[in-house]
Amino acid sequence: MLISEFARKAGLPVDTIRFYIAKGLLKPDRALKGGSNPYQLFKPEDVTAARMIKLQQKLGYTLGEILALNEEYRAGEHSSERTIEVIQLQIERLQHRKEAMDAALAFLLGKLDWIRSGKPGPAPRLEDYER
Amino acid sequence: MLISEFARKAGLPVDTIRFYIAKGLLKPDRALKGGSNPYQLFKPEDVTAARMIKLQQKLGYTLGEILALNEEYRAGEHSSERTIEVIQLQIERLQHRKEAMDAALAFLLGKLDWIRSGKPGPAPRLEDYER
DNA sequence: TATAAGCGTGGAGTGCGCTCCATGGTCAAT
């Protein structure tokens, strides 16, 4: 498929797609050579790849990190060992982030309780929830 | 305290502190007037405020959002009603983010299982984990 | 009093992640 259809399916602006291609995050096929079709051609897997990038961004990765991660992933594509390591690394970082959020959540909920109960004793201290 | 001591206690570079002041996120006292001390003076609560900013950033808020949130918070400082609303809003957004992370985590763990078990059946699909 | 450390201001620069635009090539339909 051509870039505009791909962009629609991926839910991203065309410019962003091109930006990702320039960064090496997406690698559409090229059909130039002879002189007929100088357009970039996208496969259905590329849509999945684009979705994956968006997901990874939501998880707090920069495009640079995503590129590195995905390249490592590709490098070990035929080694389950390596793939498992990469996935485990992602899971680990994700869990760290979740823990930070849990701490923040606990703090906010603690504060809510404190206010609701008429503020007895000292206010919950942020420091007590940080690790 | 003066800015450098404050920066040390807050765990942020002096330049960043000044940047936050310029943005209205921090409001140190001013002791100029007569002509003696033209320096910004920070109170211990300001350290807490700075930590709070860092926390909010970790939770994915932009400085603009943090400013708005904190101002609303201050505006309703003497209304428990309002304070509770603001905190609940933060909790809600936080839980949304957590859910997104849980979905990602489930996807990654699913993939791990699939690889470990010798890849029977189709690979876990990202779409099945998105909401 | 000289000097050095610290402070404030203004402005430029940086890296990231886009976003927009001008130019020009390609292609399908008329």
Add this chain to the structure above:
DNA sequence: ATTGACCATGGAGCGCACTCCACGCTTATA
């Protein structure tokens, strides 16, 4: 053959969150 939609490239610009620098003033210490 012309039109119009789509494509590619290169480069400029933008908002965010800093970061760095030059300048000049203030204050503590020698």
